[in-house]
Amino acid sequence: MKITGYRTLSTTHHWGRPVGDVNGFIASGVTDVPLVVIETDEGVEGVAAGSHADLDRLFPALEGKDPRAVSTLYDAMLARVFKSSHGGATFGGIGTLDTALWDIKAKLAGEPLWRLLGAGDRFVHGYASGLDAALTDDELATLYQSFADRGYTAAKLKGGRCLKDDLRRFALITETLSTASAAPALMLDANESWNVKQAVRYVSALEEHIDLTWIEEPLRRWDTVGHARLSQSIKAAVATGENLTGLEWYRPLLDGGGADIVQAGAIWGVTHMLRVAMAAHSRDLPLSPVGLTANHAVAAVAAAVPNHLSSEVQDLGVPVGLTVDQEFVDGGIVLGDRAGAGMVIDESAIRAAREAEGWQEPAGPHTRPQRSGLRLVDGDGWGK
Structure with a gap:
C-alpha cells in the first residue's frame, strides 16, 4: 500500500x-x-x-x-x-x-483506534470547559447545566482578569454541577495572561475561597522557572504545555519542575500525544489533553496511556458534515467501535452548508493583549 x-x-x-x-x-x-x-x-x-x-x-x-x-x-x-x-x-x-x-x-x-493503541476500556474521563469568557451568568449556568446533565463533575473556567468576577462565576458553576457532584473539581485557565507574582497573588486570593484543582497556563509557555516558583507558592497544581510545539520544548519544563499536570494540544496529533504522555509518565506526572472537540482521535490516546488524568471537553456538538463515533456521557467520552479514528465526513453536506451560509472567516482569542502581565489592578489596561 x-x-x-x-x-x-x-x-x-x-x-x-x-x-x-x-x-x-x-x-x-x-x-x-x-x-x-x-x-x-x-x-x-x-x-x-x-x-x-x-x-x-x-x-x-x-x-x-x-x-x-x-x-x-x-x-x-x-x-x-x-x-x-x-x-x-x-x-x-x-x-x-x-x-x-x-x-x-x-x-x-x-x-477502533483506541483498541489499536492498546486501551482496555473505551471510557475517557473528561471535564467541562466551555471557552466561556464572554458568557453572561445566565448563559454560563445554562451551559454547565448541559454538562452536569451528562454527569460531568469537573469544570474549567476561563478567567484571570477580575477576581470578584471569577469568584462569582465559580460559585455559579459549583451550584450547577452540584447535581452531579457534591464537591466538583474547579480549574481556572488564565491563558498566559500573568507574570509570576501576579499569578501567586491571584491564585492565593482564589484559594482563600475555593479549593482550586489546577491553574492552567498562568505564565508564558516557556517560563519554566516561573512555573516552578508558582507551583511552590500555591496549593493548586500548575497545568501547562498545550502550546508547546515539539517534545524538545517539554524537556526543560519537566526537568525544571514547571508542570504538575502535563498538557498537550489535541491539534498536534496522535504521535505527539503518545510521546508527551510517556515523557510525563517517566516523571510520574499525569497527562491532560486539551481541545478534543474537533480532534477526537486524541481521546483514543487518552484511553490507552497509563497516566491520563482528564481530557478537555469543550462542546457536546460536532462540526457540520462530520459524524463522530463517540458519546459524551457519564462525565466523559465513550468511544465507539468503528474501525479507525471514528470520524466520517460528508463532503456533499459540507459543500451544501458552505453554499447556503457563505463562508465565515473566524476571528478569535489568538492575539495577546498588549498589557498582559503588566497590570497593577484587575482590568488595568486590558485589551489595549
Missing part, C-alpha cells in the same frame, strides 16, 4: 454561543474546522481535523510511502522541515497528517 495524495476541506463548528478566553472571543460562535484526507492506492483514506498549515511542504515526506509506518513517517515530516523548524503552525500540519495516518492504520487493522 502506498500514499498517493491528499485533499483538504473546511467546515465549521457552530457553538451556539460566543467562545473565547481572557485574550478575546469569537462573537459569532462559528469557527473554522480544517479537514485533511490522505489518499492511498488501495482506496483506503485517512481523515483528520486540525490544520492546513504547510501541507505542501510536508507531504513529500509521505508520498509513495506505506501509511502504516506512522512513527517513521512522523519523524520524516519533522526531518523534512529540519532547517526551517517544525514549530508554530507547521506543527499543526504535521499533527493533522499524522492523525490521518493513524486513521488509516486502524482501518486496515479493522479496529
